[in-house]
Amino acid sequence: MAAIHFSILVLEMFLWRTDRVRATFGTSEEFAEQTATMAANQGLYNGFLATGLVYGLISDDLTFQVFLLFCVIVAGIYGALTVTSRILFVQVIPAAAALPAVLLAG
Template sequence: MELAAKVLVGVVAVIHVYILVLEMFLWRGPRGQRTFGTTPEFAAESATLAANQGLYNGFLAAGLIWSLIADDFSFAVFFLLCVVVAGIYGALTVSRRILYVQTVPAALALVAVLLAG
């Protein structure tokens, strides 16, 4: 169960690295606009805000990666809880798709970590 938990934590970390890249570097391009359903005008106007969001997603990824390097599931629990809360908030305020992309993987990883702990 410990290996499964680590793999799931790694998957959530990779998801958040990808979100960082989308929000910080691809926001104004076709991929970012397609992913987030924005127009070129909106993407240009909101690029700084998106980059800020991307940075926060990077911090979540860094915390999850650190939990794997330090081999300490208490870090993983904290950062997975942060992802779950952020995902629920995002699903309620932005798009339900966030629930499936962010919250469900983090919740599954959290359950695995708690079972392995």
């Protein structure tokens, strides 16, 4: 999960205007220019989620791990409803699958 969010950070904060990322997100050059600041903000948010997920693993804090996974799930559902349903497969399903594993291990 953390790797996915770190990857999104790089895409949205540093590579947003590149041809490959524009093709991935289905955006035009003009749209990418107009939304670069917004995309960087979203990338930063994904970086914070990734950092929280890594911290949860390192700290072995079950409450924190569950909280972060719920945050990822809620953010993913919102993104799927407002941006693209692909977010369900990239963000929601992996976090939802990780949740029972974390609870069983905890």
